Amino acid sequence: MTASQDIYPQTETLARDVDQLERSWRHPRGVFGWLSYTTHQAIGTRYIVTAFIMLLAGGIEALMMRTQLMHSNNGYLGPERYNQMFTTHGTTMMFLFAVPMMEGMAIYLVPLMCGTRNVAFPRLNAFGYWMYLFGVLFLYWGVFTNAAPDVGWFAYPPLSGPQFTPGKSTDYWAQMITFTEVSALCVAAEIIATILKMRAPGMSLNRMPLYVWSLLIQSWMIIFAMPAIVVASSYLLSDRTVATHFVNPAEGGDPLLYQHIFWFFGHPEVYIIFIPALGFVSAIVVAHSGRELVGYTAMVLAQIANGFIAFGLWVHHMFATDLPQIGEAYFTASSMMIAITSGVQIFCWIATLWSGRLRLTTALHFVYGFIAIFVLGGLTGVVLASVPLDLQVHDTYFVVAHFHYVLIGGAVFPLFGAFYHWFPKFTGRLMNETLGRVNFWVLFVGFNLVFFPMHILGLKGMPRRIYTYSPEMGWDHLNLVATIGAWVIAIGGVLFMVNFLWSRKNGQLAGNNPWDADSLEWAAASPPANYNFEYLPAATSRYPLWVAREDRAVVTGTRNERREVLVTTLMDAKPHHRYVLPGPSIWPLIAAICVTTGFAGSVFNAWYITWGTIISGLALVGWFWPKRPLEPADD
């Protein structure tokens, strides 16, 4: 490892190294080869594209719901179809769009930001994507065969049990959870390993970009939260398929147990979605205000605290179930504590923007939109933490307004900001800024038109999940406004896609670092090569691209004729050893097909668990079959 005069040595060794890297990181050819990809850019892109299609699907479902509620006694969707739409909408947005989208962005960006060549377990990464894709196909197979789930995205028993919802729809739903959770756990494991062991030399924990911090926290949260939902959905599924009576009150099971386990996952789930989005905000704020973040340490500690507190407030989803008052007071306090940790972050961003040299790009527009919406959503969250107030507005449109302010404001606005920010890195071209601003304002106005009136509707007594209402209730006008807003959002979505498609071909060329940003991904080419960096970068500061050019350093001496990366120490990121990552392989896809056979088949016949386990075991044997090393282990 040497510190060089420039970030890339301009010698003939460069040409040789690049040539070797090109060859060792080349994608295999053909359809079969395409199915074997294991590079993080390819897998990340697949996640992002699939999740974006899911965003469109969930959006279409939302439009159908809003059209139904446009006026009282509307006959556009019947109760059956409406219930399917809101269940599929919630399920799609939570499980198939939001979490996988955040994972896809992480898979793409984390190795780049950490200055390495791929995630720690590339084949596991591919396997995780296939499991996610098959989960999507499984649920939507149900939707298109008129077996869409219709019991709400949290599927409370006994309504979701075999007695009240016969048929396969809820089975598809419950098993889809298992698919996406397997996928989420794969991603969490590899993101944690990548962040902790593969950071650029010198990128000690206290120099990690906040986005990387947010992913580290989010991944740990996934590891603790997701097993709970797999337990809940498996209770439900086994109650339905083999009559286990875990949560069936008619046979002594406990429906509240399901609620506890579900929300022990369900509340952290919300933070799993928006903590990475807060990481986007930090990255955008730093890059577009051109200055270091105010209160880096406070931000990191606030996010860690957020991650812990997230597991201590699930009961605020269950205040109406008549739990003892002393417990309720505890959960009120813990729920309100989130306002402190979120407040610290908001204050730090405002302070940074206050003293920054702002470039008011589209990405930064989305950050401002985020602050406005997210702060309001956070304040209504404080309202919901109060037991007496929650008992009034729980399960009304007030709550619908609240969580859309938090999730769209807290996750989707930063996500669009992130698209505008990193699009040049993904594609090599800038998105159109004029169209981008129009895009922002249409989305911002549309969003507030849809969701602001819902606060008032909730206070005026409109419960959520009703497919119709009568004109005497006085809810017509506000619902009409909300429906108009939904169509405005749809226009905003179309504008984004137009901008995306147009800019991919015709956008202004970006170069490596169009924003003069600080973090390592902007040292790679746009779009990055399969190996990301010709020479692995080192980080000499928290803002490695903002140090003077002569102080930047790279790593030389790794072997480029194989997929070699540097493993560094956990705290200080000191170089520890070299490590060869596995290359392309079809086995992750084969293993995913075998696991899918077991998961999907078990909905129809419990024996598929057995067959699925056997063939999955065989697939894993194939996956891990020891191969003769191509050459001596090391030199």
Added chain:
Amino acid sequence: MMQRAKWARAFAIASSLVLTSCIYNRQSAVDPAGPQAGRVDTLWWSFFWLLGAIFLIVMILTVMTLGRRHRGFEQEPLAIRHKASDETESQLRRVVTGATIATIVILFVLIVASVGTGKANSELQQKKNPLTIQVTGTQWWWQIQYMNSDPTQNLTTANEIHIPVGRPVQIRGASNDVIHSFWVPNLNGKRDLIPSRITSEWIEADHPGEFRGQCAEFCGLQHAHMAIWVIAEPQAQFDAWMKAQLQPAAAPQTPAQIRGQQVFLNNACMYCHAIQGTPAVGQNGPDLTHFGSRRGIAANTVPNTMGNLAGWILDPQSMKPGNHMATVEVSSTDLQPLVEYLESLK
């Protein structure tokens, strides 16, 4: 000057429109009719003004960041190009710390206010002489049972609760099938009705009125059509109502009513519905002993009129698709007497 007056008037009209649209409702959380809902309403408005002020301050500061662009960073030396001066940095840190401390203090106040309100609302339980009413949620209607230590005073009805003004009422929540939630926002917050459990909630009305409630926990196809009326009336009026309700059903008077009763008893109706004083004792559907005195049909899906009732009996699935009432074949000549009989059950 004229301009200003015009604006002021426009503002006054707009704000009164917003306010009235917020306040009018017989199913509203911000139009309290009892001490519980009243306390929650007070708590809501104190949260509203406090949090609203915080929102405004944060928004003003956020917008102000836009006006502070290009604050002379170009002049600073390269080494600190991406920072402000040490002085500014420490000033910013102090402001962030101060804002955080303020947040903690405000939240502490809100927690105390909130827990205090919850405690005050639960203290009603100690009041003497409460009325106990069991509400059992069923897909998709409400069974109402007035509980009394004297069994002759027990009363079963459906979809409509009468309570005396000024007397605390305990709602015992139960469910026959899935989870429902009892919610009459003008009186108090909601309480889930959970199978295999009994939950409890206290309500009290401080003035007479009719307050609407609606199931608030998604309970299947017809969750949207599961409404309930709570009618608060002076004690004397309530006693009279109670006395009338405890009577068996009125005997049919006119020939049409007599015919109607025969139609009811000779068809499948009686397997699910009870009419006290007749052989009909079915328990699957709402008790119809005093059906004619109730305000709505099909858990208040439509008002209780002869026309609506005829439509409901002829084709319950078109009015409330998926509901569990069987379609009973009633000939057109029998329909009118049946409707007249049922409406006579005051």
